[in-house]
Amino acid sequence: MRVFFAAPAAMWDRWAPALRAACPEMELCRDGDPASFDAVIYAPGYPAAGREMDFSPFTRARLVQSLWAGVERIVGNPTLTQPLCRMVDPGLAQGMAEWCLGWTMRFHLGMDRYPQDGIWRNSVVPPLACARKVTILGMGELGRAVAAMLRGVGFDVTGWSASGKPVPGVRVLGAAALPEALARAEVLISLLPDTPQTRGLLDARRLALLPRGAVLLNPGRGTVLDDDALLAELNSNRLGHAVLDVFRIEPLPPAHPFWRHQRVTVTPHIAAETRPASAAPVAAENLRRAMDGRPLLHLVDPARGY
CATH class of the missing domain: 3.40.50.720 (NAD(P)-binding Rossmann-like Domain)
Structure with missing residues (x-):
């Protein structure tokens, strides 16, 4: 499966190794034709602070997996038609x-x-x-x-x-x-x-x-x-x-x-942090579920906002 990493560049070095280890069958990319990707892994701040991502070109994507527990910065995006899942990281x-x-x-x-x-x-x-x-x-x-x-x-x-x-x-x-x-x-x-x-x-x-x-x-x-x-x-x-x-x-x-x-x-927003080592397996499980057509974990209800 091909997965687009839509997250700030500073996150790549921490997240890419953990995601690849948890899901070795995945091809994780930071660029390429949007229509060629099966899923999107997303974190706020992409493509740049203050700008919303355009999800409409990702016509093949079966899942947008957030790396954040909160989805308030993405759930109202009018271009988001793909299923969105929030991160529930142990x-x-x-x-x-x-x-x-x-x-x-x-x-x-x-x-x-x-x-x-x-x-x-x-x-x-x-x-x-x-x-x-x-x-x-x-x-x-x-x-x-x-x-x-x-x-x-x-x-x-x-x-x-x-x-x-x-x-x-x-x-x-x-x-x-x-x-x-x-x-x-x-x-x-x-x-x-x-x-x-x-x-x-x-x-x-x-x-x-x-x-x-x-x-x-x-x-x-x-x-x-x-x-x-x-x-x-x-x-x-x-x-x-x-x-x-x-x-x-x-x-x-x-x-x-x-x-x-x-x-x-x-305290400076440090009460809890999503950690790649424990969160990557959660993302990997949802990627496999999306590819297999099985129910997704932690699916967001846009009407409720979470």
């Missing part, structure tokens, strides 16, 4: 779960409560994890991975999704129960995708439903959060802290108030 899910566990533990244990200044502070003892309520917004692959890791430590985890689709071992609330999901969240983790339905979901009204002193972790999508509303909640001392890994504009501009706020921690 390495990315593991990395996301570890990031969420680490930051949850930091605030659960009050690790910032003990400056090394010679003062003996033993008046506050943290509860056990089973007494700490965590809510996860978004119960897709990443949400389920995070829930499993936090539950493994003992946290009281509730999930929320628009569908309310059951997840074994986790209480999952549906769309109408969002106020309940927020009101219980001592730690709120947002793993929601970027869709018309989720943009601005965490606005002033909904942030006000969080318990006093709650902590917000957002490694999902920056568009879910109303930045001004979050700053207002932090400034009023209602919210305890926010750890933000994703933003409406990236890189986050140096003058943005998040950088200077004492109750905000900025």
Whole structure:
């Protein structure tokens, strides 16, 4: 099979060896007649920043396999008529779960409560994890991975999704129960995708439903959060802290108030990374399925946006 690698040039050296090792029957190319390719492997930033790829010449392609978990930068492309599959990388899910566990533990244990200044502070003892309520917004692959890791430590985890689709071992609330999901969240983790339905979901009204002193972790999508509303909640001392890994504009501009706020921690979109070694076999499996006419894995529904 012939596969076109539609990704920024800087990705070639890392991805090409892993993809070829996972799918040796594939001829992976960076140029050639678009009509000669059986599939496209895609990552945002191709053909250049700010430009959309034209998929219409790829008349033979049976699959467009994204290397990113999020597909908001491609799903609305009007030239995309081929089946689109998002990347569900077990390495990315593991990395996301570890990031969420680490930051949850930091605030659960009050690790910032003990400056090394010679003062003996033993008046506050943290509860056990089973007494700490965590809510996860978004119960897709990443949400389920995070829930499993936090539950493994003992946290009281509730999930929320628009569908309310059951997840074994986790209480999952549906769309109408969002106020309940927020009101219980001592730690709120947002793993929601970027869709018309989720943009601005965490606005002033909904942030006000969080318990006093709650902590917000957002490694999902920056568009879910109303930045001004979050700053207002932090400034009023209602919210305890926010750890933000994703933003409406990236890189986050140096003058943005998040950088200077004492109750905000900025991490530079590193909560989870698609790793070629673990992601290439996923792409290879979908390429084989496309060639054989079998159902594709992680097929995107354009109407839903993910």
